[in-house]
Amino acid sequence: MSEFEVVVLGSGAAALAAAVSASGHGVKKVGIFEKASVLGGTSAMSGGMIWIPGNHHMEENQIEDSREEALTYLDSLSHGRMRTDLVEAYVDIGPSMVKWFEENTEVAFEIVESFPDYHPENPGGNQTGGRSLECPLFPFGELGEWAGRISQSRQMSPYLLMNETSLGRGPLIETPKEVLKSRAEENLRGCGQALIGRLLKSCLDRNIHIETDYQAEELIMENGTVLGVRFNTPSGVREVSTSNVVIATGGFEWNKNLVNSFVRGPLQRPVSIETNTGDGLKMAMRVGAALGNMQEAWWVPVIDITAEGENTIPWMVNRERANPRCIMVNRDGKRFANEAANYNAFGAAFHQLDPGTFEYSNIPAWMIFDQEYLVRYGLCRYRGEGRVPDWMTSADTLAELSEKIGCEGLGLEETVASWNAQVADLDDNDFQRGKSVHDTHWGDGTRTTAATLGPIDKPPYYAVEVRPGALGTKGGPQTNANAQVLDVDGNVISGLYAAGNAMASAMGMAYGGAGGTLGPCMVFGYIAGKHAAEEARKK
Ligand SMILES: Cc1cc2nc3c(=O)[nH]c(=O)nc-3n(C[C@H](O)[C@H](O)[C@H](O)COP(=O)(O)OP(=O)(O)OC[C@H]3O[C@@H](n4cnc5c(N)ncnc54)[C@H](O)[C@@H]3O)c2cc1C
Structure with a gap:
């Protein structure tokens, strides 16, 4: 050994x-x-x-x-x-x-x-x-x-x-x-x-x-003291002897059972390395460790993009949400948060539960943007005019877009009309977007209030579903x-x-x-x- x-x-x-x-x-x-x-x-x-x-x-x-x-x-x-x-x-x-x-x-x-x-x-x-x-x-x-x-x-x-x-x-x-x-x-x-x-x-x-x-699979212990570690390797089980072990095996975001047992709400898309399955957590639990902060993750909004010839890539959308000419809506077609807010804090918006319906109010959620957004900023690896990738839903009118993604009633059209009126005054009364230095920093690079506020008025219009993801637990x-x-x-x-x-x-x-x-x-x-x-x- x-x-x-x-x-x-x-x-x-x-x-x-x-x-x-x-x-x-x-x-x-x-x-x-x-x-x-x-x-x-x-x-x-x-x-x-x-x-x-x-x-x-x-x-x-x-x-x-x-x-x-x-x-x-x-x-x-x-x-x-x-x-x-x-x-x-x-x-x-x-x-x-x-x-x-x-x-x-x-x-x-x-x-x-x-x-x-x-x-x-x-x-x-x-x-x-x-x-x-x-x-x-x-x-x-x-x-x-x-x-x-x-x-x-x-x-x-x-x-x-x-x-x-x-x-x-x-x-x-x-x-x-x-x-x-x-x-x-x-x-x-x-x-x-x-x-x-x-x-x-x-x-x-x-x-x-x-x-x-x-x-690493198991700690070798004697009388409550670490003596070594047991590993699974391609050539079988191996043991090393040591009296000091540092568990730095990342989070447990890729272990569905652990996520369901502990995490406070839906975590649909981890974006970390897939080997982070909570092995270190289980090793520590087996030797009687006290656990803490188990309900939390480093939250991040994620969209699924599928590039030609590749598997689906979970893509974090951070700057993308903060750019002008883009909002986020829920199934009622309503905005529900400052879209330019910090990605980790945004996790809380996804976990909002409606006590009446017992549904998550903001899952599913969509980013809604217009043609000008795609031309100016692009989204993920796509920028410009013409045919858009399959992971974007497009329509010539907001009513049609709303129907395609399954929003209820006139919600989306009313929301966009209200948004356009507010951004004309550079004042988001609903969610104060653009009022923090954070928002303008993450916006279009001009670092002004307009860095994150802009109308959605140039068809075609687009929607992409955004999911609660995490950088790790x-x-x-x-x-x-x-x-x-x-x-x-x-x-x-x-x-x-x-x-x-x-x-x-x-x-x-x-x-x-x-x-x-x-x-x-x-x-x-x-x-x-x-x-x-x-x-x-x-x-
Ligand atoms: C695109 C992206 C950008 C990010 N940018 C930033 C940033 O700029 N700043 C920031 O603060 N954070 C950022 N993060 C988050 C940050 O990367 C992670 O929170 C951080 O890397 C976690 O580090 P860690 O050492 O705990 O785990 P990891 O870096 O995930 O390493 C854990 C390692 O343990 C290994 N492991 C798992 N189980 C075992 C086992 N049983 N035995 C042996 N090894 C095991 C895993 O294979 C892995 O290699 C970003 C994340 C992503 C995805």
Whole structure:
């Protein structure tokens, strides 16, 4: 049986951060064990942003922030569901985590320019940017044989920085095609690819042992203490011995049974890596871990698109909802929320239950837009005039569109007439769309109120169904501020840690800002690795 001082399960940002941190804090034998054939999990498929209030790049750029502001902001989003000890650990350790990685590893960060928090007008909220960071481009050639074994999104270009999209410092400026072509030739990658590439390079530099196709199945325990892990592998069951295990196996969003048992409402489309089936959660449950935040996910509205020759792709619609000339309606043809609102908060609109009918009021829901929207902004991979893909419903009149998608009565026509009247005055009285810096930031790039308000008046008209999706679940074993897993009586389970979406999130229901999920992955991964290293040295 092979032996390690620290074993990390999974290979997303939380796992790799834990492994690098353990090694960097003095552990010689660290092992990473990943269930999939590729490394990087959902993290490599992501935008790669991390949300770290008070990070040193803010000070370098004369952007003010403080511990108090960050705590006040998170408290305003808590609804009593955030654990103070975890939130304080996050805010206190976040900035030093960023510094430590920059000083000791290949990982580096820079500010994603002018990206406001997701609820910027709340007390302590940031309206000008600075809390959201991303990694500079990373040459994948440095990963050697691993370069071709990293998970990848079908929605995002691997060769772009967030700072080069309209959400970063480049509103309305497209990165030239020849730049992208030369990056592809050099294999220079940004966003989640850069974050995972840099973390992985740091692991390789430190000779951290890595296995793929190793599905962690069970913790080997004696007298309540971790002694090792049992894995399913293509060549049979394998065991490793260790006294420190970090569970960083992502959420349980791809396990229908667990989702139905725990999550607060419909979660129809996970957009994460499909290997996230809650294995780590079950391992922790078997050894008596206390669970927390199990009802929550990082919610996101999703549409199904089917490109020629490909399977259906669940496509997150975030900017798409915020652009002008587009609204969302329910089966009554009525708007039901500020369409430009933050994607995680939008989950609550999908989960609204009508007590009379006992139906979800806003499932199904549709995005409704006009021809001008398609010409100006496009949707997913389609832009322009002419024949539209099959996943869009089109009609020459709103009445016909309404009938085709099954809306009741005159609802849709009346809703669009009322919307057009309100946007003529640049004032959405119904849902205050465009009144937050958040909405205008996510809109058409002009950063004005009109960035998100515009009439729907150029036929043909279009509808696409939008479903409640998630980037991942955010419940799991409860931990203390050292990321040590607690049992149902609140005692530490010796040698067991959890980080990332596998742990009971410090964030409760909320998503503070861009990077609000990877931020906690990095912070609690770093904390777990450091603490496990200290314990390993003692042993
Ligand atoms: C398109 C997209 C863009 C996003 N952009 C951002 C962003 O910019 N900022 C942000 O904060 N968040 C973003 N997110 C969300 C973010 O990517 C996830 O919340 C985050 O990556 C979760 O990290 P993790 O390390 O907990 O899990 P993951 O990265 O999902 O890694 C979990 C790993 O564990 C492995 N695993 C599962 N079971 C086992 C087992 N039994 N044994 C061993 N390994 C196992 C899985 O195969 C997987 O590789 C985005 C998500 C998507 C889909």
